[in-house]
Amino acid sequence: MKRAVALALLAALMAPASSAQGYDQRRRQLIGKIARVPDEKMGYGHIAARLWLREGVPAAEKRLRELLEGDISGDMFWMFPMTAIAYLDRGQLSDSTRALMRKSWKRYYPFRGDTENHWLLYYTSLYLMAQMWPDLDGEGWFNGKSSKENMEEARRWIDSWVRLTTTKGQGEYDCTHYIGVYLLPLAYLAAWAEDPRLKKQAAMMIEWVTADFAAESLDGIYVGAHARTDDRQVVEKWAGVSSDFAWLLFGQGKETPPFGGYAPFYAMADGPEPPEILRRIATDRSRPYTHYEKKRTRNRWRFHDELHGPVYKTTYMTKDYAVSSDQGGVLQPVQQHSWDVTWRLEDPAGRHNTLFSLHPYSGMVELEAYFTFSPDFGTEAVWRSKTTYDSPDKLLGGSPYERIAQSEDAVIALYDIPAGTRFPHINGFFPKDLEEFEEDSSGWIFVRGGRTRIAWRPLAPYVWKPMAGGGRRLFSPHLKNGAVVQAASIDEFPTAESFRKAVRALKLEFSLEPRPRVVFRTLRGKLMEFTHGEAPRIDGKPLDYANWPAFGCPFLNARAGEPRLEMTHGGVRRVLDFRTLTVKEEKIAGPR
Amino acid sequence: MAALAMCAQAEHRLHALGVTTKGWVVGAPLLPGGVFIRQSSGQWVNAGYRHPLLTALAWFPDAPGTLYVAAGDGVIRIDAAGRWRVLTDETVTELQDISAGSGGVLAFGHTAGFRLSEDRGRTWREISGGLPRRYGKAIRIDRTNSRKIVVGTENGLYVSTDGGRSWRLAGAAGFQAMRIEQSPHDASFWLAATQKGGVFRSTDGGLTFEATPRDPAAGRNLYDIAFDPADARRIAVCGWGPGVLVSEDGGLTWNARNQGLPRPDVWSVAFDPDKPGRLYAGVHEEALYVSEDAGKTWRVEGLPGSIVLKMAFVPATGGAR
Numbered sequence: 001m002k003r004a005v006a007l008a009l010l011a012a013l014m015a016p017a018s019s020a021q022g023y024d025q026r027r028r029q030l031i032g033k034i035a036r037v038p039d040e041k042m043g044y045g046h047i048a049a050r051l052w053l054r055e056g057v058p059a060a061e062k063r064l065r066e067l068l069e070g071d072i073s074g075d076m077f078w079m080f081p082m083t084a085i086a087y088l089d090r091g092q093l094s095d096s097t098r099a100l101m102r103k104s105w106k107r108y109y110p111f112r113g114d115t116e117n118h119w120l121l122y123y124t125s126l127y128l129m130a131q132m133w134p135d136l137d138g139e140g141w142f143n144g145k146s147s148k149e150n151m152e153e154a155r156r157w158i159d160s161w162v163r164l165t166t167t168k169g170q171g172e173y174d175c176t177h178y179i180g181v182y183l184l185p186l187a188y189l190a191a192w193a194e195d196p197r198l199k200k201q202a203a204m205m206i207e208w209v210t211a212d213f214a215a216e217s218l219d220g221i222y223v224g225a226h227a228r229t230d231d232r233q234v235v236e237k238w239a240g241v242s243s244d245f246a247w248l249l250f251g252q253g254k255e256t257p258p259f260g261g262y263a264p265f266y267a268m269a270d271g272p273e274p275p276e277i278l279r280r281i282a283t284d285r286s287r288p289y290t291h292y293e294k295k296r297t298r299n300r301w302r303f304h305d306e307l308h309g310p311v312y313k314t315t316y317m318t319k320d321y322a323v324s325s326d327q328g329g330v331l332q333p334v335q336q337h338s339w340d341v342t343w344r345l346e347d348p349a350g351r352h353n354t355l356f357s358l359h360p361y362s363g364m365v366e367l368e369a370y371f372t373f374s375p376d377f378g379t380e381a382v383w384r385s386k387t388t389y390d391s392p393d394k395l396l397g398g399s400p401y402e403r404i405a406q407s408e409d410a411v412i413a414l415y416d417i418p419a420g421t422r423f424p425h426i427n428g429f430f431p432k433d434l435e436e437f438e439e440d441s442s443g444w445i446f447v448r449g450g451r452t453r454i455a456w457r458p459l460a461p462y463v464w465k466p467m468a469g470g471g472r473r474l475f476s477p478h479l480k481n482g483a484v485v486q487a488a489s490i491d492e493f494p495t496a497e498s499f500r501k502a503v504r505a506l507k508l509e510f511s512l513e514p515r516p517r518v519v520f521r522t523l524r525g526k527l528m529e530f531t532h533g534e535a536p537r538i539d540g541k542p543l544d545y546a547n548w549p550a551f552g553c554p555f556l557n558a559r560a561g562e563p564r565l566e567m568t569h570g571g572v573r574r575v576l577d578f579r580t581l582t583v584k585e586e587k588i589a590g591p592r
Numbered sequence: 593m594a595a596l597a598m599c600a601q602a603e604h605r606l607h608a609l610g611v612t613t614k615g616w617v618v619g620a621p622l623l624p625g626g627v628f629i630r631q632s633s634g635q636w637v638n639a640g641y642r643h644p645l646l647t648a649l650a651w652f653p654d655a656p657g658t659l660y661v662a663a664g665d666g667v668i669r670i671d672a673a674g675r676w677r678v679l680t681d682e683t684v685t686e687l688q689d690i691s692a693g694s695g696g697v698l699a700f701g702h703t704a705g706f707r708l709s710e711d712r713g714r715t716w717r718e719i720s721g722g723l724p725r726r727y728g729k730a731i732r733i734d735r736t737n738s739r740k741i742v743v744g745t746e747n748g749l750y751v752s753t754d755g756g757r758s759w760r761l762a763g764a765a766g767f768q769a770m771r772i773e774q775s776p777h778d779a780s781f782w783l784a785a786t787q788k789g790g791v792f793r794s795t796d797g798g799l800t801f802e803a804t805p806r807d808p809a810a811g812r813n814l815y816d817i818a819f820d821p822a823d824a825r826r827i828a829v830c831g832w833g834p835g836v837l838v839s840e841d842g843g844l845t846w847n848a849r850n851q852g853l854p855r856p857d858v859w860s861v862a863f864d865p866d867k868p869g870r871l872y873a874g875v876h877e878e879a880l881y882v883s884e885d886a887g888k889t890w891r892v893e894g895l896p897g898s899i900v901l902k903m904a905f906v907p908a909t910g911g912a913r
Contacts, residue, residue, distance in 0.1 A: 073621035109641035109676070112665040114686060123682070142641065144669075144677030157682035301703040302727045302746050302768075372686045372703060375787055375813050376832035376857065377876070377899075385618035 023273035026248050029255065034264045039063060044081030045261050051088035052268045061093055068100050072108040076118050079110050079125035080184060084268055086132055087192045102133060102140070109142040114371070116172045116298070117181040120161060124185035127154035128192050155198065158189070162201055166208065166563035166578045168308060169295035169550060172332070174212065175228040180241040180262025182209050187271030197581065203272065204576050204583060210249060210274045211567055213242065214282035215291050215556050216315050218322045220246030220253030221353075223342045224315045225326035227295070228335035231388050234396050235431060235469065238348035249274050250282040254349075275585070280569045281555040285319035290408055291553035294560045297331045303369045312548050314406040320344055320489045321452040325411055327545075328403040330361070333370040334386050336398035339411055341487045343452035345433075352431030352471060353449055355456070357483045359415050360423045361399035362390045392423045393465070393473060405536030405543070409488065410522040414459075414532040415481040416515055426481050428456070428474030430464075436496055442504050446496060453493050455503040457484040459510055459518070480512040482532075484520050603866050604905035606630040609646040609661070614877040614897030627661070627670070628895060636894045640674055648902045650692035652712070656907040660713060662687035662700050667713055679713040689771075691741075693733030699741060699756070701728025706743055708756050719756025723747075732772040734798060736779045742798040744769025749784055749792065749801050763801030764792045773817040774798070777824035783843055785814035785829050793843050808846035809834040816902070818861040822868035826886060830858035836873050838887045849887025854878045862903035874900030 035049035039059040042050075044067065050060040064085065072078060086101060093101075112122045130136075130147040138144040145153070172178050186209065189202035216224040222242035233240035238253065244263035246252040258264065274282075295311035311331050315324040325339035340356035367378040379390050388394040401417045415426050430437070436448035445456040460478035467473050486503060493499035507521035517531040527539050535542040550558040551565060558565040563578035574585040611625030626643035628636045645664030652658070657672035666680035667690065684707065690700040699708040705720030706728045720726045723745055730744030739755045742762060749769050751762040767789030775781040782794040782801070790807030791814065794800060812833035820826035825842045828849075835856030837846040849871075850856045857876040864870035871883045872893065880900055882893040 071621060109643060111644055112685070114664070119682075138677060139675075142676070144675060153681050160682075299703070302725070305725075307704070372688065374815070374832075374859075 022251060023248075026251070026255075027267040030244075030248060030258065030264045030267050033258075034261065043067075044078070044085060045264065048081055048084040048088055048268055049264060051085060051090070051092055054092065057092050061097055064093075065097060065100060068104045072104060075110040076113055076121035076125065078108070079129075080121050080181075080188070080265065083125040083128050083188060083192075084265055086129065087188075088268060105129060106140055106142055116161070116170070117175075117178045119157060120185045121181055123154040123157045124188050126150050127158065127198075128188060130154070131192075131194060155195075158198070159201075162205060162578065163563065164296075165205070166565075167550075167561050169293070169311065169560075170209075170212075171227065171296050171298045171308065173227045173293075173295035173311060174216065174222065174224050174313075176222045176226055176233045176240045176242045177230055177260060178228055178241075179209065179213060179222070179245060180260050180266070183245060183271065184262050184265045184269070187266045187269040190272065191269045200581050201578070204578065204581065206272060207274065207278065207576055207583075208565055210278055211281065211556055211565060212293070212551070213245070214250070214274070214278050215551070215553055216317070216322070216324070217246055217250065217252060217282045218285075218317065218342060219344050220250065221342060221344070221348060222246070223317070223322035223340075224293075224324040225311075225313050225339060226335075226337040227298070227311075227332040229337045229396065230335060231394075231396055234337055235352045235354060235429065235471075236348070236350065237342050237354050238351075246282070250279050252282065254347075275574060277567050277569050277572050277574050277585070281567065284555075284569065285317060288316065288318040288408075289554050291315040291317060291556070292549050292551070294548045294550050298333065298370050300369050301372065303365065310545070310548075312543075312545055316406070316409045318409070318489060320450065320491075321409070321487055323406065323409040323411055323485075323487050325404045325406040325413075328398070328413070330366045330369070330398040330400050332398065333366050334382055334389055335396055337396060338398055338402060339404050339406070339413060341409075341411070341449075341452070341454055341485060343450040345450050351433045352469070353433060355429055355431060355434075355447070355449070355454060355485075356395075357413050357426055357428040357474070358395065358397065359399035359402050359417060359426050360392055360394045361397060361401065361421075362394075363422060365400070366398075392425070393427065393467070395427065395429050403530075403532050405528060405530040407522055407526045407528050407538050408524050409486065410520065410524070410526070410528060411483075411485045412518050412520060412528060412530045412536070413483050413485075414516040414518065414530065415479075416532045417479040417481070419479060421479075424479055425475055425477040426483075428458070428462070428476070428483065430472045430474060432467075432470030434471075438496070438500075440500060440504070444500070444503055446500055446503070448490070448496065451490040453488050453490060453496070453499040455486045455499070457508065459483065459512060459516065478512075480516050482510070482512075482516045482518065484508060484510070484518055486523055488523055603908055604864075605908050606862070606864070606872065607649060607659075607904050607906050608636075608860075608872075608874065608880060608895060608898075608900045609649060609902045610874065610880075610895060610898045610900035611644050611646075612895070612897045613899050623897070625898075627659075628898075628900075630894070634894075640670060640676055643668075645686070646901070647687060648689045649904055649906075650690045650698065651906060652692050652696065652698075653694075656909060659906065660690055660692060660698055662690035662702075667698075667700055669713060679709075680707075680716065688729045689731045689744075691731050691733045693735065693738030695738050697733055697738040697755075699731050699733055701731045701743060703727060706731055706741075706756065708741070717756075719752070721757075722759045723750060727768075730769045730772045730784070732774055732782070732798075734779065735774060740798065742772050742782065742784075742794075744772055744784060744786075751798055753799075762794070762799060764789055764803075770813065770815050771817050772798075773819060775819050775824070776821055777819070781842070783817050783819075783827065783829075785817050785831070787813045790814070791817075791829060791843060791846075804843060804846075806845075808837045808839075815858070816860045818863050818871070820863040820868075820871075820886070821865040822863070826863075828861040828863065828871060828887065830861045830873060832857045832876070836861060836871075836887050838871075849883070851888065852883075852890035853881055860900050860903050862905065865905050872903055874898070874903065 042063040047060040130150040244258040293313040296308040321343040342354040383389040459482035462476035465473040509519040529537040608628040612623035648662040705726035707716040734740035748764040749762040750759040768787040780797040784792040792801040814831035835850035860874040880895040
């Protein structure tokens with residue numbers, strides 16, 4: 001009987017739980033949701049959805065004409081839905097509407113923007129539209145360039161982005177929101193580019209980006225340090241575009257609002273279902289693993305000799321929780337998220353299932369490095385759209401004064417903040433949805449979220465401040481500061497007391513002068529030695545940043561600098577090689 | 593007779609590069625922005641496309657009908673028929689300044705350095721080699737010698753006398769130069785405005801720059817410089833905090849001229865070559881202001897809620913349409 005159950009479980013594990021039909025069903029569900037809006041409320045996305053479904057097209061066409069005859073705006077966020085409409089037309093629109101569409105690319109001047117995702121959207125859309133109208137001269141386009149020139153320029157940039165991403169990592173890495181605006185244009189190219197090389201390359205990049213997400217998906221929640229997230233999703237980890245894609249691609253989580261509307265465009269462009277191995281990597285949390293990634297900063301225009309700096313990420317994944325970090329510092333302006341512990345919940349909607357600390361830094365050194373803002377208006381220009389940027393209680397952003405070390409599910413965050421710094425304190429986020437909370441006389445704070453126990457040792461005195469969305473903010477107005485954090489599963493420590501006892505017994509020494517320094521023996525037996533401004537040491541050895549992998553975990557492996565990603569799971573190995581533009585999948589020996 | 597007088601005055605048309613930002617948030621439809629041209633009626637026209645980021649413009653004296661605009665997405669050529677054409681490719685972004693010399697030489701600064709064209713923008717070559725940091729904020733080609741170029745980087749002012757093939761530090765070391773201008777009266781006299789470093793003067797044709805005796809901006813940031821075409825000794829600079837500063841002695845001493853301006857945060861200044869003493873100032877998100885007495889009094893001219901980054905008087909026979 002036991003054997004039969006075991007076999008049934010094994011079969012269930014090996015079988016593709018998300019069949020092609022399941023993916024297709026989710027696609028249709030998503031597109032259908034977008035298409036079903038009142039005629040008068042249709043935007044470009046709704047029109048595209050109706051064209052995909054071939055339903056309600058006359059009203060969609062009428063609305064499209066209204067939109068194009070009006071005041072066009074949106075730059076690349078206008079370009080990409082227009083491109084979808086053009087390719088989903090498939091004979092459903094009238095010649096006069098097509099002519100109107102073509103003229104709109106002359107009448108309106110979309111700006112190229114200033115971020116990586118802007119450019120990928122811009123150049124992908126421009127490429128595909130120039131491909132559609134290949135014989136137009138400069139008079140036919142807003143930028144005065146011919147279709148041929150636009151295609152060549154777009155192709156060069158897309159190729160350069162692929163080279164850069166597959167060798168040095170994405171600049172906007174692991175974004176909970178912007179993952180959508182990478183998968184979307186790549187799906188367009190894979191579906192609609194006529195050049196087989198560009199088409200293949202895009203399909204492989206979809207796998208690359210999806211693999212990047214899969215290894216850090218905690219039941220559909222994108223965990224890990226992020227180049228960019230937002231004020232909501234940094235605390236409500238489920239609430240964002242990445243969850244749309246987790247549901248669509250892996251069948252994880254649940255159908256979402258959807259956030260941002262990018263997943264429907266991926267679906268409408270026949271964005272591919274990930275290969276089975278990626279679904280398994282996204283869902284197999286049968287044993288814990290540490291995952292390493294090397295990424296790069298956004299373009300640094302000033303104050304640096306190198307255009308891109310390295311980003312070293314560490315993520316520890318279990319079935320119940322994830323602990324993740326980068327090395328600290330300002331690696332991305334404004335919306336960086338550097339470390340946290342995030343735990344799984346059956347229904348994470350509306351729940352704050354994470355905890356972390358940060359120094360709420362804002363300043364022109366950061367903004368002038370990454371943007372061309374003038375020194376007097378940059379901060380205001382940012383907070384007009386990113387309203388918490390210059391706020392002392394913010395929960396988003398990197399700091400030049402933060403340094404982070406991680407060993408499995410233990411994190412040390414240290415802060416050495418110069419006197420006179422705006423916002424001379426650190427914030428610790430303790431969410432409203434903690435099931436247990438206790439400030440222990442030992443100095444540790446013990447909490448439980450879901451099935452995860454967490455111990456947090458502040459290194460300097462603090463007070464608690466209430467937060468608008470619930471929960472409490474650890475406020476510590478000391479310039480030399482830090483936190484030691486250890487997580488564990490409730491399976492290991494069924495009672496709070498057993499966890500407290502184990503943590504209290506761990507070796508912990510720290511000092512704050514002249515620089516914050518911690519020596520900590522983790523629950524896993526590793527000795528962490530970390531001084532602010534120096535490379536962390538684990539069991540006496542400094543972290544090997546020089547050989548940090550582009551991807552490194554039981555499932556994903558890639559060497560930094562080499563455009564080749566190896567995926568391994570369940571006796572299958574799948575290799576993406578961008579040098580030869582080949583995908584090779586084979587069975588291998590071994591248990592995994 | 594009055595009509596004739598008006599024609600005589602209308603030898604140049606004021607072009608303002610700016611964008612309406614007051615009340616605008618990311619994601620909202622773009623408000624008027626791009627090239628604004630003041631008509632002889634006094635009305636402003638947002639010529640051509642709306643554009644969110646135009647920072648400087650230039651033209652060749654022998655062909656003022658064609659403008660070359662430094663834009664967020666490249667060098668845009670606007671011809672006499674009002675047609676726009678982007679002259680650069682995917683390798684340049686967020687241009688900060690542009691300058692035209694003689695013989696079809698055109699050069700610009702952008703986020704990753706400086707480039708130069710010797711065929712009016714058809715082809716470009718990189719000229720940033722040898723510069724320690726490349727952020728290309730300001731550039732001017734000597735109007736008497738197109739092989740001499742002065743650039744403003746985050747490390748100071750650098751000069752090349754061989755068309756950008758080699759560079760040497762010319763001054764303002766350690767300061768981000770924000771704007772460089774050459775006097776229309778005396779080709780050997782140059783000024784540079786800096787971030788927190790004040791004004792730097794050159795009297796040897798841009799080969800060396802020295803700080804003025806006293807920083808007129810008191811450590812604040814200066815953004816623009818305007819020489820008065822009618823008075824060789826009158827110069828205006830502007831910035832955030834100091835507002836408009838006017839010198840009547842060739843840049844040795846400066847006086848604040850902010851009486852009547854709503855705030856002392858000014859992006860750009862320009863003297864009207866057809867009307868001695870008339871000075872324009874782009875006040876942050878307030879409006880474009882005009883003074884008939886070199887800044888002693890001011891009144892609103894137009895472009896409410898705008899940021900005007902640069903103004904230029906283009907010969908009336910040319911300019912954008």
